[in-house]
Amino acid sequence: MSQPRLPKCVNKMSKPSNFCPGCGHSLTLKNLGFVIDDLRISSSTIFATDIGCSLLAWDYFDIDTVQSHHGRAASIAVGLKRALPKTTVISYMGDGGGYSIGLNHLVGAARRNEAITVILVNNTLYAMTGGQMAPTTYKGESTSSTPEGSFAKEDPFLGPEFLAPICHKEAFLARTSVDNPIQIKKYIKKAIQNQKNGNFSLVEVLSYCPTNWKTDAKRTINFFDYLKGFYKTGVIKGEQ
Amino acid sequence: MIFLQTEDEPAAGFGVLGAALGGKKSWTATAAAGHLLLQDAVVAAEAMRIPFVAYIGQRGGPSTGTVIYSQQELSIARDGGNGEGLRIVLGPSNLQELYDLTILAFDLAWRYHLPVFILGDGYLSKMTGEVDLSAKARVVKADPIVQNGKRVMNLRNCYSLEEEIARVLHRELKDYGSIAKEVEKSEVYKCTDAKIVVFAWGSVASATKEAVKKIRKDGHAVGLFRPITLKPFGATRAKQSVRNAKKILIVESAFGKFGRLVTEALFGISDIEVERLYKPAEGITPEEIEDKIRKML
Structure with a gap:
């Protein structure tokens, strides 16, 4: 039986990965791996993970990787990049880590135009801990802490749109979705290029979490399409 | 930089x-x-x-x-x-x-x-x-x-x-x-013959040393044990420093955070009297420490 094609920079010893079946992290990481292969930067890249499901990527790649704490993947990335400016530093996190406990660090890094690339996987809840409501939870979405639907009356948090007005003019901010590998690769490539030019970049990847959404394949796709109506994909700041 | x-x-x-x-x-x-x-x-x-x-x-x-x-x-x-x-x-x-x-x-x-x-x-x-x-x-x-x-x-x-x-x-x-x-690093100041050993650290230990020096001049056998590494804490040296002591005094700008370390380090030594000068969040002058020691002589 033929094996699925994996990027060269993937650590094959760590497979099968720890992500749940149907999780969007594997798809995001695989496409990130293809970009790293294409750009031939695996030996000069440092990958910093957050806490939450993103931490399961700690040995996903055959690339220098360091795990941080919840929300701190951007901060450790800033230190790494300042110490080793010639490397490519990728900070990998979820929506809970990035837009809640670690939002201050995204604001700080974006305002100072730190030359790091943030890849933020948004599955609209805290998945590792059992699917609690996050800042990204959709109005009325049922989560384990809001079983009757979200109590939040606010619209879900739009990270790249929030950061756009406070970023440096050369920053790159985009949202893509996990069902669009061509766009994921295109935006991650642009984001890394932007880091090489000395600027901040963030790519949010709208993702699936069938385990915590408690959806089968069909309902996963349906809910995902519904989310895309609010979480518009595209470049939010920077060249198209 | x-x-x-x-x-x-x-x-x-x-x-x-x-x-x-x-x-x-x-x-x-x-x-x-x-x-x-x-x-x-x-x-x-x-x-x-x-x-x-x-x-x-x-x-x-x-x-x-x-x-x-x-x-x-x-x-x-x-x-x-x-x-x-x-x-x-x-x-x-x-x-x-x-x-x-x-x-x-x-x-x-x-x-x-x-x-x-x-x-x-x-x-x-x-x-x-x-x-x-x-x-x-x-x-x-x-x-x-x-x-x-x-x-x-x-x-x-x-x-x-x-x-x-x-x-x-x-x-x-x-x-x-x-x-x-x-x-492990500590300063053991005139403890060999000391009947009273004072335990202090940080800037409080500077004030304590002044007091100890003054009382020493009057011929009283007083010493100071000052840990320089608060962690790891040099328990063995702390025990050695009280070999001839009858009393110890613990001085700190907190209510026993350091004191608990000292008593834990000296655990097992029973024939020694423990006095405390705890002033949480306040400075402690050499004169206050001197007064306290003199009362213990």
Whole structure:
């Protein structure tokens, strides 16, 4: 039986990965791996993970990787990049880590135009801990802490749109979705290029979490399409 | 040198960790509630054995409190995390030591890949005075941990199984035990014949030494035991220092944080009287300490 094609920079010893079946992290990481292969930067890249499901990527790649704490993947990335400016530093996190406990660090890094690339996987809840409501939870979405639907009356948090007005003019901010590998690769490539030019970049990847959404394949796709109506994909700041 | 003003202590702490991973000597400074926030990064340093240096200008607490005298951040510095407190804590007692022990802090952090605290206070942080800057640092190279040219590093601090983390912890605790023997440092001042030994650390120990000197001049057998490393704590030397003592006095700008360390270190010695001069979040003058000792003579 033929094996699925994996990027060269993937650590094959760590497979099968720890992500749940149907999780969007594997798809995001695989496409990130293809970009790293294409750009031939695996030996000069440092990958910093957050806490939450993103931490399961700690040995996903055959690339220098360091795990941080919840929300701190951007901060450790800033230190790494300042110490080793010639490397490519990728900070990998979820929506809970990035837009809640670690939002201050995204604001700080974006305002100072730190030359790091943030890849933020948004599955609209805290998945590792059992699917609690996050800042990204959709109005009325049922989560384990809001079983009757979200109590939040606010619209879900739009990270790249929030950061756009406070970023440096050369920053790159985009949202893509996990069902669009061509766009994921295109935006991650642009984001890394932007880091090489000395600027901040963030790519949010709208993702699936069938385990915590408690959806089968069909309902996963349906809910995902519904989310895309609010979480518009595209470049939010920077060249198209 | 790169200076970066971050948005908060977790950012500063994790930024310092990132820089250390990249092979650069890095450090940060904070106090009080900021010190609590900084512990987030300190336990990560402990878990992944990353060099880390922080200066803490202890504030009087609880909460925002005051900004001059205090020794109330001792317990947080020593054990302020969800691990086993595998770190080194240095307590300078004057400006010269603040300089010398800061050099030592970098040396120890990069030699042993552990977090090192320099635990000062507002008084030490703000005072001016003469310092001999001729002390040379032992040059411990800051080799990069990632991008090290040898092998790919996959560093983690999260484990799936209790047995996995227990194995790591037992190894780390054993290692820390042997490091502790190498780094323990204390000043034992005129304790050999002392009938009263005073225990104090940091700037309070400077005041205590003045008092001890004065009483010594009157011919009374008084000594001072001053730990320079608050962690690891030199319990063996502490025990030796009270060999001939009938009484001990513990002096600190906190309510027993240091006192508990001393009594734990002296556990097993029963025929000794313990007096305490605890003034949480207040400065302590040599005269007050002298008065207290004289009452014990």
